[in-house]
Amino acid sequence: MRGLTNHPHPSPLPLGEGTAKMIPLSLHALTAAALILPGLLQSPAYAADDDEVDFQYSHYQEGKRNLGGVVNDLNAIEVEGLHGGAKVSLTDRIKFAFNYTQDTWGGATPRFNTPVDGANSDIITHKILASASPKYNVFSNKIDANNNILNIIDSDPVDGHSIYAKQDTRWVHTLAVASPETRKQGDFKLSYQWDETALDVGGGISVENDYESRFGNLSLRQDFNQKQASVNLGLSYTNSDTTVALSELDLVYIDSSFYKDQLDDIIDNPSNPFRPKGATLKGNRQDWATTLGITQILNQDALIEASMGYTRSTGYMANPYKAVLIEYIDPLQTPGLSGERTALFRPVLEKRPDLRNQWNWAMRYGQYIQPLDAALHLDYRFNHDDWGVNAHTFEADWGQPVGNGWTITPRVRYYSQSAADFYQPVFVVNQAAPQVSLINVPHDPAKYPANYSSDQRLSGYGALSGGVTVSKQFTKGVSMEAGFEYYSHAGSLKLGGGGEDKFADFNYYVANAALKVNLEALTNHGGIGSDSSDSNHYTHHHDLAPAGVLFSHMLTQADKFMVGYRYMRSSEAGDMLHGTVAVDDARVVNQGCPVDSAGGCRQTATGMTMNMHMLDLMYAPTDWLNLMLMPQFVDMEMTLRPLAGAPPDLDVGHHAGSGGPSSGHTTGGVGDTGMYALFKLFNNPIHHVHLGLGLSAPTGDVGIRVRKLSHQDLGYIHYGMQLGSGTWDFKPSLTYTGQTGAWAWGSQVNGTKRLEDRNSSGYALGDLFQGTAWGSHSLTDWLSVSVRGVYTWQGSINHQYNRERPKGFISDLSSQCLRSDYMYQGDTNGDGEPDGPLILDAPAYQACLAAAAVSVPADNAIAQQKQDSIQRSTPMDQPSNYGGHYVDVGFGLNVNVPYGKFAGHSLKFEWLQPVYTDVNGYQLDRDGALSVNWSYAF
């Protein structure tokens, strides 16, 4: 995400008053003198980045869209983001930085617009309430001479012809819901600094299931006048591919004559040549961007940066999930008696130009406010492009230090843009609608606008946002920051008015929390440089356990900290196992799923990968007690295949239509959070024993459901794909380590006991017990190798997902036989005409109830079977197919840096190879697991 812009960084040793008082005079003089030397002088706006490791978590949450009065029970877009990065100096002049970013998003997003009124309100409810997917079929409605939708309000008393009137002319979004998807990005930057010049070369890649983007950038900075001014020149290139698997339903959007060149892997439909059963939409875009900026110190308290940029983008720039509603009006039709005509409405995929030129001009101003020791920043940016979008951005923030290392920064931002030339909420095409069934109507593409989009991002609107960031600088170079921002998008906020109507308004908030460890400040504060004996002690005595062992060591000195990052990747692939033996598909079909409800398994996994990112924060209040906090971020991916000989689907399942890249699931987000205390039980120069007691808090989501764009809600995802346990868990451990000479060894027993019987989704994961022992040998003073054996037992899942009533479930027999249908008026005076009070025809009513008592349970059972054939159709949906006995052998490599610039750092790797697998029920075989662990104690 960081490319062209050179992010300045707070100086580790601020030269302002607060710190100046504490620095001895001689040092102050020396520092001031050093500042005059060109090589050490830093331009304030481009302060040299210190060596640093940082982590950030963010949560984006959109508010629910207003659907013109229709009840919206769909979850709005939600994004969980994780970022980790490091900047290190390779030499005095060469710096290297890399970043890893991951977002997982899911929720309901607008697809196209439809009229609130007329026949279409039915569509909104149908789309949104019943199936949660847009209705794709053409619908027709009467319109007036101005193309407004008409409704029948009366009929003519004389000839009976319908009388129409314009009703509600508002538009409303139709939403489509997506189950979670994950994007991963890695990027790097290599910088070389001369005395007054700096050159950065960077690049990276961003990968998601339907979009892959590769980018490279180059930037050059030249300082002038003892760095009073700097000129920055940047160039970047991005190449992105869109690859979207379209289902039969999606393809109804697409008139293949429009997208012929972009469709690939077309699966023909023998019964309808105009509606393929599947295809892949492919597109490529390229962006070249250049920027030129100047930063200038204006006086002792103010600086300014002015920049301009140009971006040229070519290729496929449309969003493959956004459509427009086209109103087809056949000009040859004869208007009705009230002058009304008929229009056909049909959504088609949006179309954007394949060239875009963008220019932007920006100004940033910073003013120091002496009496308050605060800083005011004012930014303005103007964007202009040849799509017709002109945008202004105003931003202001106020950085206010409040003592003890705390800084509070409130911020406000206003953004306004004009609509793109080809944006409209709906488009009119004056010709008969193209074929929708088997009849191909002659159709003239020239009668469409050249480009069309109803994406609200291209509409005219304004956005107001504001937030606050609080940061705290701890001693020893550790700082934390937390931010919150609320953003409101509204047509009425557009500068000068004329924005889009209210239907497109929405809002979101973002919360983020970051932890930064400044490695150079640590050295400056004597964290390691002045205390190498201790870090050696630490390194050599306790850090030889393999990467995969948690709680393997303690900090042995009071008031010490450790920051660590753990990455674990485990994968499953290969045969389906029952116990220890591989079984064929027929066996899985017949026994892997409950036959009574779903009729057997239909699909199974071909692979599953889990990535866990853990932050490992440790503090020693005393030498016998360590406290640990371990937040986690997890993501998972599973691929599926149909089982040979599986029973047919009873309903359109979530795996139906698979075969393309969509035949799988991904999930990701915050996992459970561990809180532990380690107690030293015994310690001498050779042997060490400690006890760990802790709790795992259920911060990971266990209610994730499967929902793909243009399909219905398909129930909970497979148990193993949820992000946490959903229960509070007790996690004790007992660890023994020993060391003599170059040899070290250890063993540990640990367990997980679920403290609750069920989580909010109705089940609980099985308890877990693990025993492990290892030995390691130091090859040099910085490198050691290890071998480890692990035995793991885990119970199967207890209970199951909360059972949900299937669609069409009848809960009340009497609803099938309405008493009012069996009431008749008696004949009291015997004249054969009904004249008495209403009487219940009891025998007929009872007969109806008796019949319902037979038919309703049968119908319910069928509805349940249909649902089960979707929701319980794989072995991974069965609680009994979890857990087992496992034996693994681990091979590890540990790097501990004893001295020099990176003293105190430790980097470990371990590969766990399964050697014995005995699964409960039917499960996919295991492939192995990789653990990587970086830690730093200070």
Place this chain on the structure above:
Amino acid sequence: MKTTTSTANLLMLGLGIALTACAPVQPWERGNLAKPQMALDLYPLQSALRAHNYGSREAAAGGNAAQGGGCGCY
């Protein structure tokens, strides 16, 4: 379009010339400017996140090209 572009470019050029006329500020007089709160980008991690959010929600990506960020297809 052309007028907008060239007017803005002219303004920028004028500004550039004006800036070179600033009075010199000696390096030892830059204590206030070196304060963390005076950095043009006080919270780079958060800025990158915000730029990504704005970029996936607004038409003016603001020179965000080549910084990755993916599709933002939601």
